[in-house]
Amino acid sequence: MRDAKHVDDTGAGRETAIVIASYNRPEELRTCLEALAGLDGGPVRTIVVDDGSDTPLAGVCAPFDWAECIRQPNAGPGQARNRGVRAAEGAELICFTDDDCRPRPDWLTRLVAAQGGIEKRLVGGRIENALPRNVYSSASQSLSSYLYDFYQSHGSGMTFFTTNNVCFRREDFLAVGGFGDFAVASEDRDLSLRWSAAGGTLVYAPDAVVDHAHALDMGTFWRQHAGYGRGLRDLHKAMNARADGRSKLEGAGFYLNMLGYPLRKEGHNRLGQSLLIGLSQVAMIAGYGAALRRERRARAK
Numbered sequence: 001m002r003d004a005k006h007v008d009d010t011g012a013g014r015e016t017a018i019v020i021a022s023y024n025r026p027e028e029l030r031t032c033l034e035a036l037a038g039l040d041g042g043p044v045r046t047i048v049v050d051d052g053s054d055t056p057l058a059g060v061c062a063p064f065d066w067a068e069c070i071r072q073p074n075a076g077p078g079q080a081r082n083r084g085v086r087a088a089e090g091a092e093l094i095c096f097t098d099d100d101c102r103p104r105p106d107w108l109t110r111l112v113a114a115q116g117g118i119e120k121r122l123v124g125g126r127i128e129n130a131l132p133r134n135v136y137s138s139a140s141q142s143l144s145s146y147l148y149d150f151y152q153s154h155g156s157g158m159t160f161f162t163t164n165n166v167c168f169r170r171e172d173f174l175a176v177g178g179f180g181d182f183a184v185a186s187e188d189r190d191l192s193l194r195w196s197a198a199g200g201t202l203v204y205a206p207d208a209v210v211d212h213a214h215a216l217d218m219g220t221f222w223r224q225h226a227g228y229g230r231g232l233r234d235l236h237k238a239m240n241a242r243a244d245g246r247s248k249l250e251g252a253g254f255y256l257n258m259l260g261y262p263l264r265k266e267g268h269n270r271l272g273q274s275l276l277i278g279l280s281q282v283a284m285i286a287g288y289g290a291a292l293r294r295e296r297r298a299r300a301k
Contacts, residue, residue, distance in 0.1 A: 016093040019096055022048055122192065172195075221276065226284065
């Protein structure tokens with residue numbers, strides 16, 4: 001393993017750690033670690049947080065002597081990442097990726113260079129779908145890419161980066177309180193909102209790329225986006241609790257453009273992707289509604 005100090009484009013050495021939250025995906029984790037082993041200059045310190053997997057993941061990490069595995073009771077990916085950041089003592093910069101991602105060889109160099117050690121700068125890289133023949137995976141990635149494109153081009157206060165490709169100063173992450181208590185999803189959006197509210201900036205680094213190999217079918221696609229709906233309800237409650245007045249909904253044009261986004265891009269089964277993006281919004285509404293009903297039942301007791 002090379003020294004954990006990573007050299008950015010200014011020539012300044014910055015100690016960097018990669019944090020991965022993993023749950024019940026040993027083969028995906030192994031593939032991710034193999035990709036990290038191939039980083040330009042060699043791997044750096046990596047902390048894998050096993051979020052209570054049925055079979056402990058320490059054995060997957062063992063062949064990679066630069067990867068530390070921490071096991072905790074299942075608490076969700078946000079809390080697992082918090083644990084990893086706390087464990088990364090001595091690191092100035094933290095980079096997140098996910099167990100089902102394959103960072104490209106120059107990913108870390110480019111991501112760290114874009115962060116540059118600058119105070120309160122949260123950098124997000126580009127995510128590419130590694131399963132282009134899977135229409136469900138393609139549709140899910142098209143939806144995420146549309147949100148990135150829209151919020152970046154409109155300078156929206158709702159800009160966010162997903163947690164499979166980000167970099168920040170550890171000190172800044174801890175100062176904003178890390179991830180909140182989100183059981184399902186939206187912890188990345190909540191972090192981004194609190195980050196900007198604290199005077200931080202969000203910077204997109206499209207040349208820092210991870211390939212995302214998240215295999216989906218109709219059932220898992222629906223459950224994923226219904227989960228996003230439940231997480232969105234948690235996000236709205238958190239925003240209300242801190243009197244965050246930013247708009248929670250976009251205009252009709254935003255959603256119409258979302259449906260047509262795959263048709264304007266190259267790729268396989270673009271019409272199928274558009275139809276599935278429509279279905280994703282139905283699933284999110286269903287998940288959001290289910291969360292509301294649970295709240296009403298809890299209040300009625």
